[in-house]
Amino acid sequence: DTGVSQDPRHKITKRGQNVTFRCDPISEHNRLYWYRQTLGQGPEFLTYFQNEAQLEKSRLLSDRFSAERPKGSFSTLEIQRTEQGDSAMYLCASSLAWTRAWDGYTFGSGTRLTVV
Amino acid sequence: AQKVTQAQTEISVVEKEDVTLDCVYETRDTTYYLFWYKQPPSGELVFLIRRNSFDEQNEISGRYSWNFQKSTSSFNFTITASQVVDSAVYFCALSEARTGNQFYFGTGTSLTVIP
Numbered sequence: 001d002t003g004v005s006q007d008p009r010h011k012i013t014k015r016g017q018n019v020t021f022r023c024d025p026i027s028e029h030n031r032l033y034w035y036r037q038t039l040g041q042g043p044e045f046l047t048y049f050q051n052e053a054q055l056e057k058s059r060l061l062s063d064r065f066s067a068e069r070p071k072g073s074f075s076t077l078e079i080q081r082t083e084q085g086d087s088a089m090y091l092c093a094s095s096l097a098w099t100r101a102w103d104g105y106t107f108g109s110g111t112r113l114t115v116v
Numbered sequence: 117a118q119k120v121t122q123a124q125t126e127i128s129v130v131e132k133e134d135v136t137l138d139c140v141y142e143t144r145d146t147t148y149y150l151f152w153y154k155q156p157p158s159g160e161l162v163f164l165i166r167r168n169s170f171d172e173q174n175e176i177s178g179r180y181s182w183n184f185q186k187s188t189s190s191f192n193f194t195i196t197a198s199q200v201v202d203s204a205v206y207f208c209a210l211s212e213a214r215t216g217n218q219f220y221f222g223t224g225t226s227l228t229v230i231p
Contacts, residue, residue: 033218042120042207042221043161056217089159105219107161 004108006092012114013082020078021111025094032075033105034067036060037089049075082115089113119143120210122222129198130230136194137225139208145169147213150184150191155205155224164206167191198229 005024013019025032031050035043046065047057051072061067064082069075079086089112093105121140129135141150152164165177167184174183179199183192195202205226209219 031217035219040223042209042223043219044221045218048217058218091159091161093161105163109158109160112159 004092004094004106006090006108006111008111009109010112010114012116015084015115016081018078018080019082019113020076021090021092021113022074022076023092023094023108024074025092026106027073029094029096029106030072031095032069033093033095034075034077035091035093037091037110038087043089043091046077079113082113084115087113087115119220120208120222122206122208122225124225125223126226126228128228128230131200132197134194134196135198135227135229136192137206137208137227139191139193139222141189141191141208141210143210143212145212145214149211151209151211151219152182152191152193153207153209153221155207157204161207165193195227198227200229200231203227203229 004026007022011019033048034046036046037043044060045058046061047067048055049069052069064080067077077090089110091107091110093107095105119142124138127135148169150167154162154164165182172184172186179196181194191208205224207224208222211219
């Protein structure tokens with residue numbers, strides 16, 4: 001297992017376009033998390049899944065954002081009608097079921113989105 | 117309100133010097149966990165250390181040590197004999213028992229170790 005994989009690593013898109021990112025967690029990890037990190041800031045929680053169920057969403061996750069984990073394995077994060085303010089690093093993390101943040105996540109390397 | 121504050125934005129040290137990164141946190145929970153993560157230029161967050169609110173014992177792990185003081189809500193992190201490979205952004209993070217599924221990160225401290 002090579003850890004948490006995110007694709008693509010970099011994405012440049014024009015304002016108003018839709019983009020989709022993919023995250024493949026560690027295979028035995030039931031929980032999957034999305035964070036957003038803007039330049040010069042720390043990561044901010046967006047949402048998390050346990051298996052295929054989306055259990056928590058941050059206020060940061062506006063109507064233009066949607067996350068799915070249809071089969072409880074990989075997850076996708078879609079941003080519709082992108083805005084320049086969406087430019088950020090989108091980080092995915094995974095952990096074992098029944099664990100909390102204090103048990104530790106494994107983070108991926110992120111997808112860097114630039115909206116021009 | 118910001119739950120985790122890292123007042124140092126950037127620090128530069130010469131190789132082999134010791135460096136301390138400051139972190140101040142805010143929480144109303146009596147049970148919480150504090151972390152330090154390292155983010156190299158490749159982007160992934162690498163776990164370094166964790167401390168829970170019930171254990172104020174300070175420890176040393178290799179070149180890393182930390183100073184947890186509940187009285188001042190501080191969780192400082194020291195790298196001894198810094199190396200060029202330590203150059204990265206370091207994040208302090210908090211996880212509360214009440215909202216245990218997410219981290220609250222500080223804004224990070226960018227450390228540059230000069231050879």
